[in-house]
Amino acid sequence: RQYPGVEIYTAYWKHDYLARMMNADGIPCSPNTTALRIGQTIITTHAYAPDDEYEIDSALVVRHGDHAVINMNDCVYSAEHHARIAKHLDGTTTRLALIGYAATGPWPATHDYDSMTMQRHAATKKETMFERYRQHQKALNPAVTIPFAGGYVYGGHLWELNGKNGMADATEGLEFDKAAVVLAPGASIDTETLRPTTERITRY
Numbered sequence: 001r002q003y004p005g006v007e008i009y010t011a012y013w014k015h016d017y018l019a020r021m022m023n024a025d026g027i028p029c030s031p032n033t034t035a036l037r038i039g040q041t042i043i044t045t046h047a048y049a050p051d052d053e054y055e056i057d058s059a060l061v062v063r064h065g066d067h068a069v070i071n072m073n074d075c076v077y078s079a080e081h082h083a084r085i086a087k088h089l090d091g092t093t094t095r096l097a098l099i100g101y102a103a104t105g106p107w108p109a110t111h112d113y114d115s116m117t118m119q120r121h122a123a124t125k126k127e128t129m130f131e132r133y134r135q136h137q138k139a140l141n142p143a144v145t146i147p148f149a150g151g152y153v154y155g156g157h158l159w160e161l162n163g164k165n166g167m168a169d170a171t172e173g174l175e176f177d178k179a180a181v182v183l184a185p186g187a188s189i190d191t192e193t194l195r196p197t198t199e200r201i202t203r204y
Contacts, residue, residue, distance in 0.1 A: 007028075007030070008022070008027065008028065008029045008030070009029070009030055009031070009032040009036070009045070010022075010029060010030075010031055010032065010045070010058075011031070011032060011045035011046065011047040011058030012031040012032060012033045012045070012047055013031065013047050016031050019031050032044075032045045035088075040064055040065065041062060041063065041064045042061075042062075042063045042064075042088075043060070043061070043062050043063075044060075044061045044063075044088050045058050045059070045060055045061075046058055046059040046060075046061065046081065046084055046085050046088075048075055048076065048078060048081055049078070049081070057073070057074040057075050057076075058075070059071060059072050059075050059081070059085055061085060061088050061089065063088065063089070063092060064191075066091060066092050066093045066094060067092065067093075067094045067095075067096075067191060067192060068088075068089055068092040068094070068095050068096070069095075069096045069097075069098070069191055070085065070089070070095065070096070070097045070098065070140055070142070071098045071148070072097060072098065072099050072100065072136050072140070072148075073098060073099070073100045073148050073149045074100055074149070075100075075136070076132065077132050077135040077136060077139075079139075082136075082139040082140070085140075086139075089140075094143050094192070094194065095140060095141070095142040095143055095144075096142055096143065096144050096145075096146070096189070096191055096194060097136070097137065097140045097142035097144070097145045097146070098146050098148040098149075099133050099136045099137060099140075099145055099146070099147065099148055100129070100132070100133065100147075100148055100149050100150065101129055101130065101133045101147040101148070101150050101168055101170060101172075101173055102126070102129050102149075102150035102152065102166075102167045102168050103125060103128075103129050103166070104152045104165075105165075107121070107125070107165075108121035108122055108125065108164065108165065108166070109122075109154070109161040109164040109165035110161065118164055121166070122164055122165060122166035123166065124166070125165070125166030126166040126167070126168050129166070129168065130168065130172075130173075130176075133147070133173065133177075134176070134177075137177060137179070142179060143179065143194055144179055144180075144181050144189070144194045145173075145177055145179045145180045145181070146180070146181055146182070146183065146189070147170040147173040147177075147180055147182060150167065150168065150169075150170055151170075152165070152167055169203040169204055170182045170200070171200060171201060171202060171203050172203070174201065181194075181196050181199060182199060182200045182201065183196055183197075183198070183199065183200065184196075184197075184198040184199060184200040185200075186198075187199070187200075
């Protein structure tokens with residue numbers, strides 16, 4: 001209502017649950033089936049598995065000339081998914097990738113495990129997410145990778161669960177990804193020069 005002229009798109013899915021729910025709530029929304037062009041910028045969405053019953057997530061590619069920004073947040077790794085994305089990256093020489101490095105959700109923190117089991121499961125979850133990050137990073141081969149969307153903190157009476165959920169700090173990615181840049185709070189990065197305004201190199 002505040003921005004009546006804004007067009008809202010979702011990635012194309014066979015069942016389009018999200019688009020249907022938004023339209024039912026009175027928010028006009030259309031599945032994106034073709035590339036969107038804004039001036040010389042080309043925007044494409046890539047559903048993880050568009051014909052699958054379960055709508056896991058989608059990737060976003062924003063391309064301008066030979067520069068591209070790819071958002072892979074919450075996408076599990078799939079060679080077939082990356083093959084579809086690669087077609088829209090052909091000819092790009094400067095790539096900036098936003099890649100998730102941690103997973104939210106109740107497991108294992110909210111489960112009734114003894115201390116050693118809790119630590120083992122948390123470590124497994126953390127390493128699983130790092131491995132997914134590595135797979136995406138290798139497939140995209142970006143000039144800069146931004147470890148993305150991992151700031152998840154339990155609040156209120158659940159605060160004691162913090163530290164039990166296998167949540168990594170973004171700066172841990174600096175240890176194995178030489179292309180990684182961790183932005184400081186409020187910082188930004190120039191998508192042409194790939195220079196950040198301010199970086200964070202120490203853990204919280």
